[in-house]
Amino acid sequence: MDDSLPFADELQIDRLADQFERAFKAGERPKIEDYLDTPLRPHVLKELLRLEVELRQAAGEKPTITEYRSRFPGDKAIVEAALGGGIDKTGDNPPPEGDDEPPLTQLGRYQIQRCLGRGGFGVVYLAHDPQLDRPVALKVPRRKRFESPEQVASFVREARTAARLKHPLLVAL
Numbered sequence: 130m131d132d133s134l135p136f137a138d139e140l141q142i143d144r145l146a147d148q149f150e151r152a153f154k155a156g157e158r159p160k161i162e163d164y165l166d167t168p169l170r171p172h173v174l175k176e177l178l179r180l181e182v183e184l185r186q187a188a189g190e191k192p193t194i195t196e197y198r199s200r201f202p203g204d205k206a207i208v209e210a211a212l213g214g215g216i217d218k219t220g221d222n223p224p225p226e227g228d229d230e231p232p233l234t235q236l237g238r239y240q241i242q243r244c245l246g247r248g249g250f251g252v253v254y255l256a257h258d259p260q261l262d263r264p265v266a267l268k269v270p271r272r273k274r275f276e277s278p279e280q281v282a283s284f285v286r287e288a289r290t291a292a293r294l295k296h297p298l299l300v301a302l
Contacts, residue, residue, distance in 0.1 A: 136283040138169055139274065143251075146176050150246070153184045171207055178211035183246060239267055 134142075145164050152159040161177045178197060185192045197208045233241045239256040242264075246253045251270040258265045275281045 134169075134172060136274075136280060136287065138172070140287065141167075142169055142172055142176050145173055146180050149177055150180060150184065153181070171204075174201070174204060174207050175211040178208060180246065182212060233269070236267060236269065239265060241267075 145167075149159050149161070149164060161174065161181060164173055164177055167173055178201075182192050182197075194208070194212055197212065198205055201208055233254060235241060236254075236256065238260055239258055242255045242257060244252060245255050245266060251268055251274070254267045254269065256265050256267050257263075270284065275284060
């Protein structure tokens with residue numbers, strides 16, 4: 130599977146993963162299968178497999194590779210790729226393929242406390258904002274997503290667009 134998707138596709142996958150995670154954390158127990166009606170199906174499946182295993186483990190469950198192989202019999206190669214050949218004996222989810230990002234302890238003024246989750250697009254960290262004395266979540270895109278000037282420019286355009294959003298439920302600083 131080609132991991133160099135257009136930025137817009139990466140954002141769509143990221144949005145689906147965020148929606149899945151919110152539903153899971155709200156106790157709805159979403160099904161990966163309900164998110165796969167998209168031309169990006171293989172990529173979405175890979176991302177949601179990783180995410181579901183991580184969320185289930187955080188909830189104290191012990192998901193198995195066998196369970197996912199039987200749940201997605203026509204997608205065994207994607208299951209293997211997503212879960213790194215399996216969930217190891219300790220029940221830990223292996224890091225995503227190519228996860229060579231160094232661990233962060235500080236990002237700007239933010240003090241990184243721990244990793245909340247990893248996906249194809251980036252890593253989400255729990256951090257402390259000392260200026261406002263509050264916890265924050267930081268979504269940091271992976272460096273490998275920005276191998277060309279065009280990819281960087283596309284990301285900056287998207288960030289500027291997001292920064293201009295105005296809505297009563299959005300907090301602006």
